[in-house]
Amino acid sequence: MSIIKSNNGDMLSNKKILLIISGGIAAYKSLELIRLIKRNHGEVKCIITKAGEQFVTPLSVASLSQNKAYTDLWSLTDEADMGHIRLSRECDLIVVAPASADLIAKMAHGLANDLASTTLLASNKPTLIAPAMNTEMWRNAAVQENVATLEKRGILQIAPNVGDMACGETGLGRMSEVDEIFTSITDFFFEKPLKNYNALVTSGPTYEAIDPVRFLGNRSSGKQGHAIAKALRDAGAKVTLVSGYTNLPNPNGCTTINIESAQEMLEACEHALPVDIAICAAAVSDWTPVQEGTQKIKKTEGINSLNLELKKNLDILKTISTHKTLRPQLVIGFAAETENLLNNAKSKLESKSCDWIIANEVGANENGEEKTFASDENQIYFISQEKTEEWARASKDNVAQKLAKYITKYMEENDR
Numbered sequence: 001m002s003i004i005k006s007n008n009g010d011m012l013s014n015k016k017i018l019l020i021i022s023g024g025i026a027a028y029k030s031l032e033l034i035r036l037i038k039r040n041h042g043e044v045k046c047i048i049t050k051a052g053e054q055f056v057t058p059l060s061v062a063s064l065s066q067n068k069a070y071t072d073l074w075s076l077t078d079e080a081d082m083g084h085i086r087l088s089r090e091c092d093l094i095v096v097a098p099a100s101a102d103l104i105a106k107m108a109h110g111l112a113n114d115l116a117s118t119t120l121l122a123s124n125k126p127t128l129i130a131p132a133m134n135t136e137m138w139r140n141a142a143v144q145e146n147v148a149t150l151e152k153r154g155i156l157q158i159a160p161n162v163g164d165m166a167c168g169e170t171g172l173g174r175m176s177e178v179d180e181i182f183t184s185i186t187d188f189f190f191e192k193p194l195k196n197y198n199a200l201v202t203s204g205p206t207y208e209a210i211d212p213v214r215f216l217g218n219r220s221s222g223k224q225g226h227a228i229a230k231a232l233r234d235a236g237a238k239v240t241l242v243s244g245y246t247n248l249p250n251p252n253g254c255t256t257i258n259i260e261s262a263q264e265m266l267e268a269c270e271h272a273l274p275v276d277i278a279i280c281a282a283a284v285s286d287w288t289p290v291q292e293g294t295q296k297i298k299k300t301e302g303i304n305s306l307n308l309e310l311k312k313n314l315d316i317l318k319t320i321s322t323h324k325t326l327r328p329q330l331v332i333g334f335a336a337e338t339e340n341l342l343n344n345a346k347s348k349l350e351s352k353s354c355d356w357i358i359a360n361e362v363g364a365n366e367n368g369e370e371k372t373f374a375s376d377e378n379q380i381y382f383i384s385q386e387k388t389e390e391w392a393r394a395s396k397d398n399v400a401q402k403l404a405k406y407i408t409k410y411m412e413e414n415d416r
């Protein structure tokens with residue numbers, strides 16, 4: 001089904017949104033979001049937190065939303081009829097934008113000490129949050145754990161962007177743009193575009209055993225592959241994730257098969273076929289020891305080198321994209337390169353017979369930090385037979401959400 005997204009229409013008619021504006025400079029974007037919802041005939045009521053009121057006024061919010069702006073849990077008039085319960089019962093969706101670190105923490109821990117947090121705790125409605133904060137705050141383990149808790153509870157998220165911050169720093173944490181939030185709202189209300197499709201995603205590194213205690217591995221964190229699995233799941237696809245060892249939790253709502261070696265990954269992928277879409281984001285070891293030692297290899301006095309005989313692993317991506325009977329309709333590979341990124345990536349598009357390649361540079365940046373593998377961000381090139389596009393550096397979640405949109409468009413246009 002094709003959904004035409006316009007920024008001026010009646011897409012949201014009969015839809016009721018409760019917008020919660022918490023404290024952050026990004027609150028100014030919420031005013032534009034209110035206008036966009038109204039222009040699309042949606043109804044929007046707003047709660048502004050005390051901190052939010054430092055950035056936008058109840059008067060501007062009330063004028064744009066054409067509704068009262070709610071600010072006070074202890075309002076005699078609003079709470080006479082239990083305003084905090086009524087506000088959540090009357091809406092179809094709660095959107096928290098911007099979602100500050102403070103409000104996210106309150107949500108994760110079930111605090112209820114103001115109108116916004118009490119309404120959220122008393123809510124029985126789906127909720128979408130658009131986090132916005134300084135990069136270091138976003139990276140803080142406390143925030144990440146709170147966000148993961150909310151994700152586990154089914155709270156939808158619009159991942160923050162990379163960009164300049166009001167504080168003068170640059171990085172991940174900027175609230176998504178208004179049109180991205182608006183698209184997530186409309187995505188929520190309309191049919192999941194990939195709901196009729198099965199997807200296979202590979203993620204993380206493979207470990208090739210040398211002996212019972214050692215292995216050949218690589219620095220892949222699995223963050224990009226897992227983010228893609230989640231974005232496809234959110235678009236409605238039935239996702240099988242085949243993952244090497246990572247520190248990430250298995251995503252909710254996906255069938256995850258945890259493997260170690262390239263051979264195990266290959267077998268799990270072949271077992272998952274047929275699928276409609278395959279995305280090979282894993283960093284698969286090209287080589288594996290000819291023989292895995294049954295005992296730990298010991299040092300020998302006087303011998304200062306060790307020869308490991310390696311054999312080539314089968315190429316999983318190529319095996320899938322050249323499958324005689326079960327080739328998925330869309331096969332996407334990654335190219336991790338330290339040099340000649342575009343040329344090498346384009347050669348992989350041909351040699352591996354896939355439809356698209358997502359190319360990214362790997363290795364250390366000028367500060368000695370890993371550019372791609374361990375990072376939360378990615379800068380990629382999208383390469384198909386028809387075009388090469390450079391995508392702006394963004395969070396891996398953002399890259400995944402954009403890729404899911406490209407996949408949706410492709411599947412709509414090439415529906416078999």
Ligand code: CTP
Binds near residue numbers: 281
């Ligand atoms: N890949 C795979 N199976 C392998 C090797 C790679 O499925 N045995 C896939 C990766 O998941 C990725 C793509 O092939 O989608 C390219 O992987 P990359 O590591 O960039 O390239 P290689 O094929 O390993 O080639 P090289 O190491 O020579 O760059």
